[in-house]
Amino acid sequence: MLTYADALKIVQETVSTLPLQTLPLPNAAGQVLASPVRARWDMPRWDNSAMDGFATSSQDLSSSASLEVVGSSFAGHPYDAVLPPGKAIQITTGAPLPEGADTVIPIEDCSENSGILTWSTPVKAKQHVRYRGEEYRADEVLLDTGTALHAGAIGLLASAGVSEVQVHPRPRVAVFSTGDELVELGQEPGPGQIVNSNLQYLCARLSECGCVVIPLGIGEDRREDLDQMIDQAKSADLLLSTGGVSVGEKDLVQQTLEQHDFERKFWKVAIKPGKPVLFGLLNGKPCFGLPGNPAATAATFELFVLPALRRLAGLQLEHKKIIATLQHQIKGGNKRQAFLWASCKWQDHGYQVEVPQRQASGQIRSVQGANALLSVPIGSPDLAAGDRVEIIPLHAPS
Numbered sequence: 273m274l275t276y277a278d279a280l281k282i283v284q285e286t287v288s289t290l291p292l293q294t295l296p297l298p299n300a301a302g303q304v305l306a307s308p309v310r311a312r313w314d315m316p317r318w319d320n321s322a323m324d325g326f327a328t329s330s331q332d333l334s335s336s337a338s339l340e341v342v343g344s345s346f347a348g349h350p351y352d353a354v355l356p357p358g359k360a361i362q363i364t365t366g367a368p369l370p371e372g373a374d375t376v377i378p379i380e381d382c383s384e385n386s387g388i389l390t391w392s393t394p395v396k397a398k399q400h401v402r403y404r405g406e407e408y409r410a411d412e413v414l415l416d417t418g419t420a421l422h423a424g425a426i427g428l429l430a431s432a433g434v435s436e437v438q439v440h441p442r443p444r445v446a447v448f449s450t451g452d453e454l455v456e457l458g459q460e461p462g463p464g465q466i467v468n469s470n471l472q473y474l475c476a477r478l479s480e481c482g483c484v485v486i487p488l489g490i491g492e493d494r495r496e497d498l499d500q501m502i503d504q505a506k507s508a509d510l511l512l513s514t515g516g517v518s519v520g521e522k523d524l525v526q527q528t529l530e531q532h533d534f535e536r537k538f539w540k541v542a543i544k545p546g547k548p549v550l551f552g553l554l555n556g557k558p559c560f561g562l563p564g565n566p567a568a569t570a571a572t573f574e575l576f577v578l579p580a581l582r583r584l585a586g587l588q589l590e591h592k593k594i595i596a597t598l599q600h601q602i603k604g605g606n607k608r609q610a611f612l613w614a615s616c617k618w619q620d621h622g623y624q625v626e627v628p629q630r631q632a633s634g635q636i637r638s639v640q641g642a643n644a645l646l647s648v649p650i651g652s653p654d655l656a657a658g659d660r661v662e663i664i665p666l667h668a669p670s
């Protein structure tokens with residue numbers, strides 16, 4: 273059977289990157305920059321006041337104890353003349369400092385009477401001035417390729433007049449679940465029925481990963497129903513289904529896909545959980561049939577779908593692999609590479625990893641709270657506390 277490493281390589285070789293997008297800055301929040309962004313101007317754009325108060329020249333302060341106030345520079349309403357020697361103007365925070373002024377006396381430290389300004393505390397030359405370009409310079413690279421556009425980045429780029437950015441695209445992912453036993457969340461399951469938790473899981477995880485999710489609901493275990501689902505999914509960049517890919521009589525996903533323009537790349541990988549995972553191209557677009565057992569759905573998402581999404585988005589493909597120290601004994605490997613839901617933390621200068629005892633592919637509980645998948649290689653002996661193991665951290669790609 274295909275190993276995980278070989279299967280992942282097939283995913284890498286099969287999925288190609290979507291075109292980069294140019295978006296208005298507000299629409300790009302949360303996305304990742306695909307090219308560096310430069311400032312359009314100096315910031316601040318001019319020398320300006322950091323306080324509300326009075327602006328004057330530092331040279332006049334030593335020679336006189338009072339100054340005549342001859343005008344004002346308010347934010348948005350600059351004083352558009354040269355400040356004459358021996359004079360002051362009223363100024364507000366952010367307002368341009370006129371030529372001839374280099375110092376601001378805060379309003380709290382002075383008083384003005386009939387146009388004459390006096391001050392109560394010593395004034396340092398050039399105090400409370402924000403200089404042109406002290407934050408960044410015109411044409412300076414403000415953010416590099418690969419930066420995630422969080423709120424701080426959006427604010428920074430907006431300040432620099434950047435109204436459009438080139439970003440890695442958000443893949444549009446269609447998802448459906450299959451199974452006659454499934455009911456949607458909110459419906460009370462009858463005898464023999466269960467809630468379609470996989471769809472909820474995948475939609476949540478896809479959103480965390482920055483995808484545009486197209487949930488298609490439940491397909492019954494009938495060709496005609498699955499046909500419809502597949503047709504609806506064709507407009508997406510990637511198709512995901514859960515359930516119906518194993519060898520049971522009602523596992524009809526693969527057979528149905530074959531009636532469409534489906535090119536199978538692999539089916540079944542030597543992993544546990546998730547062995548029956550199916551991968552191919554549907555109308556040239558990546559298509560995954562994930563197994564229905566909830567922990568298998570979740571594991572195969574991390575192991576195969578996430579790398580495919582990264583490739584679609586043009587982001588780095590490899591999982592980060594981390595070596596951690598096992599905290600307790602676990603069973604060794606068999607003929608399949610095992611991936612265990614694990615909890616990993618940084619402690620005593622290294623990563624320490626623990627695995628909840630009860631894990632089964634049919635149980636979603638161990639997925640909750642896990643922040644890593646621990647890999648147990650094929651044929652590995654039992655592992656003991658203190659052994660060094662390989663883990664894949666789980667987080668949204670950036």
Ligand code: AMP
Nearest residue numbers: 449451468469470471515516563564565
């Ligand atoms: P299957 O892969 O269709 O053979 O399903 C394997 C197991 O996963 C069965 O116990 C199913 O009831 C369960 N299962 C399948 N689909 C879902 C789903 N969408 N949500 C929760 N459990 C599911």
Ligand code: MG
Nearest residue numbers: 450451515516
């Ligand atoms: Mg089924």
